Amino acid sequence: MTTSTLILPGSPEWLRYFSASKVAALPIKLDERGEYTRGVSRWESPFSLFHRMAGHLEPEDPKDEFTVGHAAELMLAALYRELHPGWRLSPGEVQYVRTDLGVPAMATLDRRASRGSSRRVVEFKTARDANEFGVDGTDEIPADYFIQQTWQMGVTGYTRHPAHLMLGMSFFARRLFEVAFDAEVFAFLLEAARKFNAMLAEGIEPELDDTKPTYETIRELHPDIDGTAVYIEAADAQALLDSEADLDAAKSFAMGRKSWALKQMGxxxxxxxxxxxxxxxxxxxxxxxxxxxxxxxxxxxxxxxxxxxxxxxxx
Known part of the structure; x- marks a missing residue:
């Protein structure tokens, strides 16, 4: 189940597999119609994920924050060892690939913790602002991280011990969160991945949504300008114009309230x-x-x- 060579992000083989971050972008969130059309990922939408896995988008260049994040892992790993002297950590990432789950599944752990025959998923994250996280020792983490850890536990089979997510903040502050495995949630994620994989095979594009990843994906899919014109209905045009006007008004209102608040604060x-x-x-x-x-x-x-x-x- 463990691969000897890491499947690198952006590679043709990587596009086929459902990783923890991809699963967080699947349609697993109900909309007002009671349909699963949204994901919980803050970085990817079902629409953008579809075109990324279909190979329609260029691989993303490594971002500076990813480099910083990997460097921070070394410090957080040292802190983790201090807190858990009975556990050993793998020297680096460990990747698992499964082909027996009805969908190509992958989990790349920041670290694998081991103690005797016991194994545990360990992830390291960094954040300048911890408002999205809860109290140290709980499972109060952003929804996409919760989904990612559940996926990693399910794919690796390391379900006996709760997964650990260590959050690194400014001035060496840290919090440690525990996520217990939920078999029903993992089964739900597997089914969502199978349905999405079928959509990929049949070329059924997810519906549009109002997220930035979807907007940026459409821009990237159509980089050329051919000089032609497209006509739309007046009602659709009015909705577009109204949305821009409402946005301008909302920005002005928000700026006024911020100025008022700053004046109160001194x-x-x-x-x-x-x-x-x-x-x-x-x-x-x-x-x-x-x-x-x-x-x-x-x-x-x-x-x-x-x-x-x-x-x-x-x-």
């Missing part, structure tokens, strides 16, 4: 809403100011702030 670092009961542990952080690399101040809104938890809803 030189403060954080912007909070106070808990009505006086429990400061329940105060909700709404935004914060940070020094950036240019020496000026950047303003960040906490998009995951849950005011309903202390207000019971805003009327």
């Amino acid at each position: 030189n403060a670092q954080y912007l909070y809403v106070r808990d009505p009961g006086g429990d400061h542990k329940k105060d909700v952080k709404v935004a914060d100011r940070r020094k950036n690399s240019h020496g000026s101040v950047s303003f960040y809104v906490n998009k995951k702030a849950d005011l309903a938890a202390i207000t019971g809803g805003i009327s």
Whole structure:
């Protein structure tokens, strides 16, 4: 099951296999019609994944953050060993390939942890902002990472021990998350992969969605300009024009609210809403100011702030 040579991302062989990151982009999220048309990946959509696996897109160039991420793995691996002295880590990535699951399946682990006959999936991630992650020791991680770890456990068969995801943050801070294997979720992912593989074989393109990966994929699929014209219905044209007008208005409104918030903060670092009961542990952080690399101040809104938890809803 383990390959002696890594199947490299972007290679013709790699395109055939469903890896953990690809599975997170499958249509596994229900839309308002109750149909599975969305994925949970923040980087890929079903539409972009279809054309990537079909070989219609150029392989992506390695990004600087990937290089930095691999370098960070060395530090995080050392920290992991300190926390788990009874476990040994593989010196590098370990790749597994399965052809017995009804779909070409692959899992490339950042590290394989072993203790006697026990094995465990270990992944390392980095983040400047940990707002998308929960409390250390829980399984509160972004949905695409949760799907990835479930896929890796299912493909490798390392299901006895929860998978570990170690998150590296600024100033050597770290959090460790545990994801227990869920056989039903893995079975669901396998079925989604089989259906998507059938779509690839039959050339059935996923429907369009409103994600950036889909937009960028369509741009890449049609790089030429031939000078011809395409006509659409007036209603569709009006919807396009209205969406641009609404976007401009929303941007203006958001800029005004940010300016107001910054004026309230002055030189403060954080912007909070106070808990009505006086429990400061329940105060909700709404935004914060940070020094950036240019020496000026950047303003960040906490998009995951849950005011309903202390207000019971805003009327």
